[in-house]
């Protein structure tokens with residue numbers, strides 16, 4: 001089957017900066033895929049190349065089987081891209097902007113779909129408002145709407161929830177999840193790892209222009225749990241002193257909280273008993289299980305040690 005996105009041996013250089021190096025990636029139709037990585041890892045550069053907005057220095061990219069350079073128009077029709085930056089035309093209302101965007105794709109009678117998008121992104125009240133009068137969060141909703149006017153089979157969202165409120169996140173993800181269930185392929189970049197964990201099937205982690213990990217969320221978390229079995233407990237104590245007997249279990253001490261390693265649940269009761277005996281009160285307690293954030297931190301740290 002033709003993949004939704006295929007990236008083969010892609011390199012991108014900006015003068016002396018190597019932003020992408022030997023990238024291979026195959027994203028299947030219908031996947032919900034995340035591109036993760038620290039600032040400057042190369043996520044936006046890769047998205048720009050997939051979108052045909054930037055040329056790779058070497059390598060090839062196709063979207064739904066169409067080469068993004070030699071078959072640019074066909075590839076572009078297959079894609080809806082929500083950019084990171086808030087770019088908008090200040091002269092039109094939300095609805096006008098969506099009608100004009102439909103026109104770019106040669107779609108004339110798109111009102112039903114435009115109404116559906118407006119409704120699902122909770123933009124109904126703002127449909128006749130001028131773009132320049134919208135708040136940042138509302139403008140971001142319109143950017144998402146614009147990317148969807150031509151019902152693209154592949155949707156790319158570059159940090160769509162950066163700096164937006166909880167309500168928009170929920171509205172946006174509910175709609176995007178629905179589109180994914182309807183068969184659209186979704187590619188997402190985000191710094192909110194809990195979003196990637198909750199939504200995505202597979203993730204690729206980029207570091208300094210290279211893919212350092214590519215696997216399913218489930219595999220990544222279970223490998224981390226296997227390499228580092230057990231749980232950890234986060235404790236805020238009063239007074240802020242840890243009994244010496246517990247010191248060997250300390251993993252870290254952040255923001256006045258101790259993170260302690262425990263092998264299993266049965267170690268919780270002796271820990272509580274020891275705190276009771278030493279008259280130390282528990283102000284906060286949380287049991288932590290391996291998550292995508294821990295996987296990400298471990299992989300980035302491991303990779304840093306290997307680079308040294």
Ligand SMILES: Nc1ncnc2c1ncn2[C@@H]1O[C@H](COP(=O)(O)OP(=O)(O)OP(=O)(O)O)[C@@H](O)[C@H]1O
Nearest residue numbers: 014017018019037038039040041042043044045046
């Ligand atoms: N137009 C450009 N000219 C020169 N260097 C660039 C250009 N665009 C990106 N870079 C460099 O390429 C590297 C990758 O940048 P990119 O924006 O793709 O990272 P990113 O993973 O999207 O980061 P962020 O999470 O901050 O958005 C960085 O070192 C960046 O400085």
